[in-house]
Amino acid sequence: MAEQPRMPIESGVPDPMPLMHPTMVANFGNWKYHDRPRPGVLHHVSHSGDEIWTVRAGTQRQMDIHTIRLLCDVADEFADGHIRFTIRSNIEYMVADESKVAPLVEKLTTSGFPVGGTGNSVTMIAHTQGWLHCDIPGTDASGVVKALMDELHDEFINERMPNRVHMTTSCCQINCGGQGDIAINIQHTKPPTIDHSLVANACERPTVVARCPVAAIRPAMVDGRPSLEVDEKKCMCCGACYPPCPPMQINDPEHSKLAIWVGGKHSNARSKPMFHKLVAADIPNNPPRWTEAADVVKKILRCYQQDAKDWERMGDWIERIGWPRFFELTELPFTKFHIDDWRGSRHSLNSSTHIRF
Amino acid sequence: MTKKQHDTPNLDQLEGGPWPSFVTGIKRLAEDNDMAVDLLGQLETSYQTKKGYWKGGTVGVRGYGGGIIPRFTELKDEDGKPVFPAAAEFHTLRVMPPAGMHYDTKTMRQLCDIWEKHGSGLIALHGQSGDIMFQGADTDSVQAAFDELNEAGFDLGGAGPAVRTGMSCVGASRCEHSCANEQKIHRSLVNNFLDDMHRPSLPYKMKFKVSGCPNDCMNSIHRSDFSVIGTWRDDIKVDQTEVINFVNERGRKYTIDNVVSRCPTNALSLNDDDTLDIDNRNCVRCMHCINVMTKALSPGDDKGITLLIGGKRTLKIGDTMGTVIKPFMKMETEEHYEALVEIAENVVDFFAENALEHERTGEMIERIGLVNFLEGIEIDVDPNMISTPRQSSYVRMDTWAEEAEKWEEKKSAES
Numbered sequence: 001m002a003e004q005p006r007m008p009i010e011s012g013v014p015d016p017m018p019l020m021h022p023t024m025v026a027n028f029g030n031w032k033y034h035d036r037p038r039p040g041v042l043h044h045v046s047h048s049g050d051e052i053w054t055v056r057a058g059t060q061r062q063m064d065i066h067t068i069r070l071l072c073d074v075a076d077e078f079a080d081g082h083i084r085f086t087i088r089s090n091i092e093y094m095v096a097d098e099s100k101v102a103p104l105v106e107k108l109t110t111s112g113f114p115v116g117g118t119g120n121s122v123t124m125i126a127h128t129q130g131w132l133h134c135d136i137p138g139t140d141a142s143g144v145v146k147a148l149m150d151e152l153h154d155e156f157i158n159e160r161m162p163n164r165v166h167m168t169t170s171c172c173q174i175n176c177g178g179q180g181d182i183a184i185n186i187q188h189t190k191p192p193t194i195d196h197s198l199v200a201n202a203c204e205r206p207t208v209v210a211r212c213p214v215a216a217i218r219p220a221m222v223d224g225r226p227s228l229e230v231d232e233k234k235c236m237c238c239g240a241c242y243p244p245c246p247p248m249q250i251n252d253p254e255h256s257k258l259a260i261w262v263g264g265k266h267s268n269a270r271s272k273p274m275f276h277k278l279v280a281a282d283i284p285n286n287p288p289r290w291t292e293a294a295d296v297v298k299k300i301l302r303c304y305q306q307d308a309k310d311w312e313r314m315g316d317w318i319e320r321i322g323w324p325r326f327f328e329l330t331e332l333p334f335t336k337f338h339i340d341d342w343r344g345s346r347h348s349l350n351s352s353t354h355i356r357f
Numbered sequence: 358m359t360k361k362q363h364d365t366p367n368l369d370q371l372e373g374g375p376w377p378s379f380v381t382g383i384k385r386l387a388e389d390n391d392m393a394v395d396l397l398g399q400l401e402t403s404y405q406t407k408k409g410y411w412k413g414g415t416v417g418v419r420g421y422g423g424g425i426i427p428r429f430t431e432l433k434d435e436d437g438k439p440v441f442p443a444a445a446e447f448h449t450l451r452v453m454p455p456a457g458m459h460y461d462t463k464t465m466r467q468l469c470d471i472w473e474k475h476g477s478g479l480i481a482l483h484g485q486s487g488d489i490m491f492q493g494a495d496t497d498s499v500q501a502a503f504d505e506l507n508e509a510g511f512d513l514g515g516a517g518p519a520v521r522t523g524m525s526c527v528g529a530s531r532c533e534h535s536c537a538n539e540q541k542i543h544r545s546l547v548n549n550f551l552d553d554m555h556r557p558s559l560p561y562k563m564k565f566k567v568s569g570c571p572n573d574c575m576n577s578i579h580r581s582d583f584s585v586i587g588t589w590r591d592d593i594k595v596d597q598t599e600v601i602n603f604v605n606e607r608g609r610k611y612t613i614d615n616v617v618s619r620c621p622t623n624a625l626s627l628n629d630d631d632t633l634d635i636d637n638r639n640c641v642r643c644m645h646c647i648n649v650m651t652k653a654l655s656p657g658d659d660k661g662i663t664l665l666i667g668g669k670r671t672l673k674i675g676d677t678m679g680t681v682i683k684p685f686m687k688m689e690t691e692e693h694y695e696a697l698v699e700i701a702e703n704v705v706d707f708f709a710e711n712a713l714e715h716e717r718t719g720e721m722i723e724r725i726g727l728v729n730f731l732e733g734i735e736i737d738v739d740p741n742m743i744s745t746p747r748q749s750s751y752v753r754m755d756t757w758a759e760e761a762e763k764w765e766e767k768k769s770a771e772s
Binding site: 054091178270 | 367368370371373374375376377378379380382383385386393396400403404406407408409410411412413418419420421426428447449453454455456457458459460461462463464465466469472473478479480481482483484485487492503504507508510511512513523524526527529530531532533535538540543544547548551555571572573574575576577578579580611614615619621641642643644645648649651652655670671672673674675676678713714715
């Protein structure tokens with residue numbers, strides 16, 4: 001009888017307890033308070049009296065095994081062989097002995113991993129896959145982030161913002177990078193270019209029709225073949241049709257632009273969680289350093305840093321000073337495109353005489 | 358014999374600067390790995406033409422219907438041959454990390470060794486859904502790579518219309534704000550739905566995320582369909598001596614400007630003796646004062662969770678935040694965990710039966726209304742579910758008396 005093929009062990013999410021630093025296991029659920037002795041270092045104290053120092057460093061997220069092994073060598077030398085990662089791809093080393101902190105910081109810094117990303121810093125940018133691996137990208141992700149983090153390195157290793165700054169990038173309008181204090185996202189500006197010779201074979205047409213948020217797509221016969229056509233007056237160029245129907249090419253080297261959104265936050269601290277809002281668009285998608293986008297980001301950060309009060313997140317700050325002042329301070333143009341017309345948009349209009357002069 | 362590396366004038370410009378460079382890493386792989394050589398070739402082409410060149414397809418492992426992200430190159434020459442043949446197939450294995458993303462170096466090195474043997478050597482830690490992404494295996498290597506990862510104790514995550522990989526914060530393992538055992542909740546939920554993860558058959562994706570306090574470091578309210586957030590019901594714990602120390606150190610003005618007046622419900626007041634007065638009945642557990650005064654203030658002892666349902670990003674109707682369906686649940690005994698999993702099962706079942714194709718839970722609720730959803734999952738209405746009551750009179754209310762009676766019965770049962 002032929003050998004049975006191996007079937008998967010459906011083991012699910014692994015238990016982290018056997019992998020965790022022993023001081024964390026011993027004090028699980030029993031932590032008392034924390035402080036930050038310097039940027040990039042957290043110090044937690046347990047009710048038991050135990051202490052643990054965490055050293056956080058930035059990584060490139062998309063890592064080769066040599067880099068990961070190097071990070072493991074550092075953990076073996078300084079941190080009892082344990083590491084963890086944050087949601088923003090920062091690596092964390094935990095040590096129970098304060099005397100190890102300074103040499104660990106030194107080792108990471110000299111190995112090329114900036115120590116920071118804690119407290120009121122600009123931490124690592126949450127990002128997507130881009131040209132490296134995605135099937136629908138309008139731009140790259142790792143490259144945009146590398147270029148931007150080079151520019152923002154000093155803000156990563158210091159804590160001199162009013163509050164933390166969480167940035168995100170996304171290489172299509174699906175926005176896998178998510179909400180951010182500043183989000184840099186692809187914004188297409190032209191309807192898809194349709195290769196009618198391929199639609200019939202590649203696309204399930206009713207699915208594609210149903211996918212359009214504004215009902216701009218309808219079945220059509222083109223050159224005697226079943227295809228799809230787009231009502232270009234209705235189309236708002238979101239690209240939702242492209243994933244289910246690759247012949248409806250939305251990405252365009254010239255017309256897929258970058259837009260910048262600000263004021264999103266997930267935390268419930270002070271205000272409720274907020275969505276980010278459009279502030280700038282039509283920024284060229286310019287590899288390999290995306291300098292035009294970086295300039296806008298740096299300008300917004302400078303205004304926030306100078307004008308916001310302690311503990312105000314980007315969105316809190318703008319709610320206090322008002323949007324007219326935001327556009328005044330940042331010198332970004334205010335256009336008709338900033339006024340929302342999607343469902344629920346009346347809630348974003350000013351139905352009062354609350355106006356700052 | 359390794360291929361010669363391609364000229365990459367654009368990517369080379371991403372090697373300088375203080376931030377670690379993924380290009381330098383891939384070039385290091387390319388010293389003895391043809392797939393990495395050709396990956397750089399294709400990526401450089403994207404940088405020159407500003408176009409992507411991957412398409413999807415169908416690649417999987419035995420026994421599972423999802424978890425592999427297939428990628429085939431579309432960059433072909435005139436004869437239809439791949440321009441960069443060694444990276445013509447560049448699939449990703451999505452693998453679930455340990456909850457909270459804790460590793461020891463032995464395990465991490467083992468993952469590297471497996472990926473050096475079967476894949477490109479490129480690993481993303483981690484993807485936006487929380488997976489370890491093993492990027493770059495050809496079709497023939499996927500099964501062998503998975504088998505070794507699986508034997509090492511790891512399992513594939515979700516892809517397509519399925520329960521997706523979940524996330525939980527560092528939580529109880531290192532954070533004093535933690536109000537729950539985030540990892541246990543994460544594993545109880547996701548590991549209960551492995552069939553719905555590995556054999557995609559839902560209308561669309563379903564994500565679970567767990568944050569141990571309302572700071573929501575896992576971004577669960579907006580980024581998950583099923584959001585679990587730690588909270589507490591009793592009073593904020595105050596160490597008044599530490600409050601006095603804080604005021605002495607930072608000053609009265611700083612304390613008033615940055616703690617007292619930043620309370621969203623005006624529940625804080627600084628007393629004349631520099632102790633803090635808290636109106637706990639009006640505290641909304643936003644975390645701000647606790648975040649600022651880490652030594653003086655901490656969450657109460659009567660801990661539990663709040664459940665919110667329906668967060669998602671843009672497509673198709675626009676962004677939605679999750680909204681409250683359970684203001685508070687205790688999470689101490691095994692029965693509490695079973696009750697949570699039962700709610701999750703009801704939510705997933707209702708979603709599976711009622712959502713349209715490619716419709717997320719939040720969109721379904723927007724379409725049918727929260728009340729229909731609540732009736733479907735058998736959860737009673739609660740005023741904590743809303744910001745304000747209805748503002749529109751366009752509703753038929755001839756069963757008001759019945760509904761009011763339900764409310765009165767519930768009230769008297771509770772008292």
